[in-house]
Amino acid sequence: MRHYCPPRPDGVSDPRSFVDRMRALKAWSGLTYREIAARAHQNGDTLPPSTLATVLGRATLPREDVVRAFVRVCGGEDETEAWLRARSGIARAAWTLAGPGRAPGPALDDGEGADGRHERAGAAVMAVFAVACLTSWWCGKRLGSRDTQRLHG
Numbered sequence: 001m002r003h004y005c006p007p008r009p010d011g012v013s014d015p016r017s018f019v020d021r022m023r024a025l026k027a028w029s030g031l032t033y034r035e036i037a038a039r040a041h042q043n044g045d046t047l048p049p050s051t052l053a054t055v056l057g058r059a060t061l062p063r064e065d066v067v068r069a070f071v072r073v074c075g076g077e078d079e080t081e082a083w084l085r086a087r088s089g090i091a092r093a094a095w096t097l098a099g100p101g102r103a104p105g106p107a108l109d110d111g112e113g114a115d116g117r118h119e120r121a122g123a124a125v126m127a128v129f130a131v132a133c134l135t136s137w138w139c140g141k142r143l144g145s146r147d148t149q150r151l152h153g
Contacts, residue, residue, distance in 0.1 A: 006025055006028050006029070006074070006075040006076070006079060007021055007024040007025045007028055007075075008021075008079065008082055008083075009021050009082060009083050009086035009087075010082070010086075012086055012090070013089075013090065013093070014090065015059055015060050015061040015090060015094075016059040018061060018086065018087065018090055019055070019056060019058065019059055019060070019061075019062070022055070022056060022062070022067075022070065023056050025070075025071070025074045025075050026056065026070075026074055028074070028075075029073070029074035029075070031073070031074060033049035033052050033053055034049050036049070036052055036070065036073050036074065037049045037052065039073040040069045040070070040072070040073050043069065043072055043073065045065070045068070045069035045072065045073075046069070047066065047069040047070060047073075051066065052066075052070065055070075061087060061090055061091060061094070062087075064084060064087060064088075067083055067084060067087050068080055068083075068084060071083045071084075
């Protein structure tokens with residue numbers, strides 16, 4: 001039996017609970033991933049089934065546009081603002097906890113880099129660059145010492 005009122009994000013204060021509540025909303029709606037994607041498309045939103053499956057399978061806070069499209073389809077237009085307010089509050093708390101000038105960490109998926117993927121990629125690039133610089137310096141030093149020995153003998 002379907003309950004009359006859809007699940008709401010009231011009282012949710014962390015990304016994992018927020019996504020759990022989104023899963024409850026999907027279950028309440030009775031819609032499949034494909035049906036949600038089709039209805040989102042009818043609303044002018046883009047929400048591929050693969051994106052939705054990924055979002056509902058993680059414990060990170062989804063992007064605002066994903067939440068908006070998802071809730072419009074599963075919970076109705078009237079519910080959208082409550083979900084966006086809850087999402088915003090959780091995102092704000094994550095940034096506040098991170099402190100000034102620091103990234104919020106892996107629990108927040110608020111677009112480019114906020115879930116840590118781009119930050120890790122940047123760290124990897126810096127590590128490769130540092131190794132390349134050290135290798136270049138070391139090889140230059142070794143070559144330089146050979147040339148010096150050959151010339152001054």
